[in-house]
Amino acid sequence: MYRTHTCGELRITDKGRKVTLAGWVQKSRKLGGMTFIDLRDRYGITQLVVEADAPQELVDTATSLGREFVIQVEGEVVERQSKNPKMDTGDIEIKVDAIRILNKSVTPPFTIEDESDGGEDIRAKYRYLDLRRNPLKNALTLRHRIAHEVRNYLDDKCFLEIETPYLIKSTPEGARDFVVPSRMNPGQFYALPQSPQTFKQLLMVAGYDRYFQIVRCFRDEDLRADRQPEFTQIDCEMSFVEQEDVLNTFEGMMRTLFHNVLGVEIPNPLPRMSWYDAMDHYGSDKPDVRFGMTIHEITETAKGKGFGVLDGAAYIGAIAVPSAADYTRKQIDELTEWVKRPQVGAKGLIYIKVNTDGTFKSSIDKFYAPEDLAKIAAVTEAKSGDLILVLSGDNKRKVQNMLGVLRIEMGNRLGLRDPKVFAPLWIVDFPLLEWDDETQRFYAMHHPFTAPKPEHEKWFYSNAKEDLERVCANAYDFVLNGTELGGGSIRIHNADMQKRMFEVLGIGPEEAEYKFGFIINAFKFGAPPHGGLAFGFDRVCALFGGQDTIRDYIAFPKNNQGRDVMIDSPSEIDQVQLDELQIDVRKNG
Amino acid sequence: MYRTHTCGELRITDKGRKVTLAGWVQKSRKLGGMTFIDLRDRYGITQLVVEADAPQELVDTATSLGREFVIQVEGEVVERQSKNPKMDTGDIEIKVDAIRILNKSVTPPFTIEDESDGGEDIRAKYRYLDLRRNPLKNALTLRHRIAHEVRNYLDDKCFLEIETPYLIKSTPEGARDFVVPSRMNPGQFYALPQSPQTFKQLLMVAGYDRYFQIVRCFRDEDLRADRQPEFTQIDCEMSFVEQEDVLNTFEGMMRTLFHNVLGVEIPNPLPRMSWYDAMDHYGSDKPDVRFGMTIHEITETAKGKGFGVLDGAAYIGAIAVPSAADYTRKQIDELTEWVKRPQVGAKGLIYIKVNTDGTFKSSIDKFYAPEDLAKIAAVTEAKSGDLILVLSGDNKRKVQNMLGVLRIEMGNRLGLRDPKVFAPLWIVDFPLLEWDDETQRFYAMHHPFTAPKPEHEKWFYSNAKEDLERVCANAYDFVLNGTELGGGSIRIHNADMQKRMFEVLGIGPEEAEYKFGFIINAFKFGAPPHGGLAFGFDRVCALFGGQDTIRDYIAFPKNNQGRDVMIDSPSEIDQVQLDELQIDVRKNG
Numbered sequence A, B: 001m002y003r004t005h006t007c008g009e010l011r012i013t014d015k016g017r018k019v020t021l022a023g024w025v026q027k028s029r030k031l032g033g034m035t036f037i038d039l040r041d042r043y044g045i046t047q048l049v050v051e052a053d054a055p056q057e058l059v060d061t062a063t064s065l066g067r068e069f070v071i072q073v074e075g076e077v078v079e080r081q082s083k084n085p086k087m088d089t090g091d092i093e094i095k096v097d098a099i100r101i102l103n104k105s106v107t108p109p110f111t112i113e114d115e116s117d118g119g120e121d122i123r124a125k126y127r128y129l130d131l132r133r134n135p136l137k138n139a140l141t142l143r144h145r146i147a148h149e150v151r152n153y154l155d156d157k158c159f160l161e162i163e164t165p166y167l168i169k170s171t172p173e174g175a176r177d178f179v180v181p182s183r184m185n186p187g188q189f190y191a192l193p194q195s196p197q198t199f200k201q202l203l204m205v206a207g208y209d210r211y212f213q214i215v216r217c218f219r220d221e222d223l224r225a226d227r228q229p230e231f232t233q234i235d236c237e238m239s240f241v242e243q244e245d246v247l248n249t250f251e252g253m254m255r256t257l258f259h260n261v262l263g264v265e266i267p268n269p270l271p272r273m274s275w276y277d278a279m280d281h282y283g284s285d286k287p288d289v290r291f292g293m294t295i296h297e298i299t300e301t302a303k304g305k306g307f308g309v310l311d312g313a314a315y316i317g318a319i320a321v322p323s324a325a326d327y328t329r330k331q332i333d334e335l336t337e338w339v340k341r342p343q344v345g346a347k348g349l350i351y352i353k354v355n356t357d358g359t360f361k362s363s364i365d366k367f368y369a370p371e372d373l374a375k376i377a378a379v380t381e382a383k384s385g386d387l388i389l390v391l392s393g394d395n396k397r398k399v400q401n402m403l404g405v406l407r408i409e410m411g412n413r414l415g416l417r418d419p420k421v422f423a424p425l426w427i428v429d430f431p432l433l434e435w436d437d438e439t440q441r442f443y444a445m446h447h448p449f450t451a452p453k454p455e456h457e458k459w460f461y462s463n464a465k466e467d468l469e470r471v472c473a474n475a476y477d478f479v480l481n482g483t484e485l486g487g488g489s490i491r492i493h494n495a496d497m498q499k500r501m502f503e504v505l506g507i508g509p510e511e512a513e514y515k516f517g518f519i520i521n522a523f524k525f526g527a528p529p530h531g532g533l534a535f536g537f538d539r540v541c542a543l544f545g546g547q548d549t550i551r552d553y554i555a556f557p558k559n560n561q562g563r564d565v566m567i568d569s570p571s572e573i574d575q576v577q578l579d580e581l582q583i584d585v586r587k588n589g
Helices: A056-064 A120-125 A134-156 A197-205 A243-262 A275-282 A329-340 A370-379 A396-413 A454-460 A465-469 A495-504 A509-522 A537-544 A575-581 B056-064 B120-125 B134-156 B197-205 B243-262 B275-282 B329-340 B370-379 B396-413 B454-460 B465-469 B495-504 B509-522 B537-544 B575-581
Strands: A018-031 A034-041 A044-050 A070-079 A092-103 A179-181 A189-191 A210-218 A230-239 A272-274 A315-321 A350-354 A360-362 A387-393 A424-428 A433-436 A441-444 A475-480 A483-490 A530-536 A583-585 B018-031 B034-041 B044-050 B070-079 B092-103 B179-181 B189-191 B210-218 B230-239 B272-274 B315-321 B350-354 B360-362 B387-393 B424-428 B433-436 B441-444 B475-480 B483-490 B530-536 B583-585
Touching: A018 A044, A018 A092, A034 A056, A034 A092, A044 A056, A044 A070, A056 A092, A134 A210, A134 A243, A134 A537, A134 B134, A179 B179, A197 A210, A197 A230, A197 A509, A197 A530, A230 A243, A230 A537, A243 A424, A243 A475, A243 A483, A243 A530, A243 A537, A272 A275, A275 A396, A275 A424, A315 A370, A315 A396, A329 A396, A350 A370, A360 A370, A370 A387, A387 A396, A433 A465, A454 A465, A454 A495, A475 A530, A483 A537, A495 A509, A530 A537, A575 A583, B018 B044, B018 B092, B034 B056, B034 B092, B044 B056, B044 B070, B056 B092, B134 B210, B134 B243, B134 B537, B197 B210, B197 B230, B197 B509, B197 B530, B230 B243, B230 B537, B243 B424, B243 B475, B243 B483, B243 B530, B243 B537, B272 B275, B275 B396, B275 B424, B315 B370, B315 B396, B329 B396, B350 B370, B360 B370, B370 B387, B387 B396, B433 B465, B454 B465, B454 B495, B475 B530, B483 B537, B495 B509, B530 B537, B575 B583
Parallel strands: A044 A092, A272 A424, B044 B092, B272 B424
Antiparallel strands: A018 A034, A018 A070, A034 A044, A070 A092, A179 A189, A210 A230, A230 A530, A315 A387, A350 A360, A350 A387, A424 A475, A433 A441, A475 A483, A483 A530, A583 B583, B018 B034, B018 B070, B034 B044, B070 B092, B179 B189, B210 B230, B230 B530, B315 B387, B350 B360, B350 B387, B424 B475, B433 B441, B475 B483, B483 B530
């Protein structure tokens, strides 16, 4: 061993101890003939001091050290003259007797500090240096801790972690599958799994009634911000359970994580919100409930005053932005432009200021008397000093969605989205089916194996469109601070119900056999009632770390073009490899 | 929840309790009007009884149940008339009040019993049914348990589990890489990792001084028996360590596994054997030390008696097979044919029987007097009643290897290889370099980043071939019962030493840059001394389970052609997918 202690553990109680440390030179400075060196490792920083009267060779070595040199030092723990209360090791320093340079370093292309001077691109290229910085080290340490707590919780609950294969089969709708040509089976391909969904259901058929896996998944899709072609899921499935059992088990898991990892207590039981309420009041199926400012429908209240835009709208909704009545004209204009961007898509923005003197000021004063505005203020629960923002349109869900986006934006602007506050909840009672006007058919909102709620089965077997539209799924999402962290469903295990589902979705027996034949066949051999869910592990880690972006929580992420710029991948391969695989790359043009 | 208890937990102390169970019908039988049903789940089997005087509907339902039906039953725990001491639940049965069929099953294609009537192929196709059998369930449960214990041990020791990417870059010598075409980067490919070697070394450069990962690895090679294209490693790396630290840490891990999982105590410290001793005495770098029968060189003892075969041999070796002097002529002839098979490759086999009456009988009696044979018996430590088997040839290591294979075979025949006996050890002091006569150059025995033993560095920098040949590597293998379970090395972290290594291997600066440039560059930024190892997790599980083959310890394995016959993969993919990937499959012919 090159050290007796790490750079994070020595304290004043170790005073007088002879120690050996090893690590990286964070920085060094000369002060009155003495050389001070900050020595860093994974565990912290310890200050070293080479006295002015030390042997010349030692002084010379100390002087020669550059940033990020790897050194080993021997010395004695002494009490510091000027203590640093910000550092765990700040009461002591090491009076150095010997320095051994284990490895030199060329000058790193950016500073290894909490706030680096390096841009994103250069840090990505030298990821192994970026990973030396505390924010990334803390992120990966947190990730390890969360994974470990997840495993302990699930092991305690009799779950088995079972590894499912990575080389599987491309599905008929596998546009997003990464494929892997097989050398031993020329012309044939494996596919990398988008999730282990099929395999975990097969494990239920096989009788492994509590399965989990922290597992990599792959999706070859255009990468929006903060998506990765490979990502990690906490994938879970249970047999002989109803929705209630799944929710209890996994909110218990999240409660344990919050408690053990962050020391945060979340409500027991967790709040649940129906998908309909989430859409109506938050304009989102992943509501951020850390703050209010909920959406209120004012369709009836606002109509009939002769203002064409609202009179002609199918739906009018509003949010009351707290204490924002002092927004200037310029601010409101900017906000109007903001909602008109294609990302939001509103045609315009109506505002009503609820002034502190009891008056109103709005962009629709021409049509609305103060008492009309007061009614709107009452419905939106606006208080004195609030700013009411109104959107309208001919599609209720679309307008609610815009209001939801606006609500989040205002929450951000007002600092209502504190990353240290955690407001988890379940979203339940999703519609089972979505009607598509264009193709005039229903689609499964989750997937075609999701079961209807038992009490809605009567509608599920009805042929009336309005009955089918109100069937809720036995499905659930775990939402935290405006982000969907996980979701799942109770699956259909009954052959007749599955047949009915295919019928509703307009999937004929042949198509069903072609697309799902394999799993349908397995289900003939005694499939138990089962259900499960999956959490996006990268995102769980990021949110626990108080960050919006997952990139720092992945050791070696890819960029938005799906490239690993550090190793320069993907890349061309040898002709020999192509020959062995019996494939050709098409020429450009 | 569909059940109050599992099928494995009810005991006589639960007598009188009203319970609900759910599971699969293992079997049912009528006996004097009563129906007995064995109900199975992951946790065990509980006997159900439907009384003769039960309501007719219940009797009818019970009678209708087929094998592998999924049912839910309500009833009362009662004491059995005839107890079954072989079953944990054997003291009780459930007097059934109600049965609900949750799902029917068609007749499975083979019996779900410990010893199934299904052949390997049919069981592979219906793996989800095979997985219901106890031997597989126990195998996967053991696997979960071992993984969990590994993680607990390493977490306790401050190791961080860090996920490395699966979509990486094909290496210049990547003939065995699976590659993955990138849709977003047409003409370019990712590769699936054969191991996370590069990334774990980068994590050391990044300062994560204790890393591990239970990680999938991929190798597109012709599959010999008991190899899988995807397999799992326990991958580990440490910084600021010497070989001794790595060995101590990981024999501690194995000791904990043996203790916690099997209740077996292994020696502390573990035995270590040099590679040279392993080759000389066991003819293998993964010796099975559960039994003796070691190889003895008798070159000097056996030469010079006028028997041309031996007189002309460069090396003569022998093993003394205990109590096998009564082998018949037929048995010895069969053994002779056995060693002459190409898999062993011997030209012939000489035997010497050490008869219990003090006489010798050998195939070389014509050339060797009894006192000559007695000398050989003395050297081989043969006892009265033993059978000495002799092989010779002009290449010492080749003959030793044949003797090693023969030794294992005789160990099997004599029942000396008890899977319940565990004899782990470290193999150390491997040669760093292997001379290849054909190309007249040295090759790295492990890989070109393996460091020489510090005390052999003087020879490493010598230019004499005999000096270089005797340099030992700072490398080590963990061997259990004749199987290599893991191995690793201390890596070179010093640029000058790495340069020397390339020089010794005849790799010029340009080739080094092309092949290893990326990692060499990373090492310029302060690489710490580091080393590590990886265990073959599938094999660890199999050996802990007392099995030779890994297939039962993998939930969904592939066959020897790399195919998953259950999902029928690999398979052809859609033209649309090929078009998106900009690749073509070559036509046969």
